[in-house]
Amino acid sequence: MGVAGLLIGGAISFRSQKAPKAIVISFWVLAGMSLLAAYLLTLGPSE
Numbered sequence: 001m002g003v004a005g006l007l008i009g010g011a012i013s014f015r016s017q018k019a020p021k022a023i024v025i026s027f028w029v030l031a032g033m034s035l036l037a038a039y040l041l042t043l044g045p046s047e
Helices: 002-016 021-043
Strands: none
Touching: 002 021
16 A cells, blocks of 8 residues: 555655656556556455
C-alpha cells in the first residue's frame, strides 16, 4: 500500500507539472494495480 501511495503522489505531482497525459495515466494504473495486489496478498490462502 505504501507503493500505491508513492505512485499516487507521483501522478498528482506530474499532473501539476503539466507532464504528458500518458505518464499521469500510467501512474494511476500502476497505483490501482498496486492496491489490488496489496488486497490480494492480505486475503491469504482460501481453505
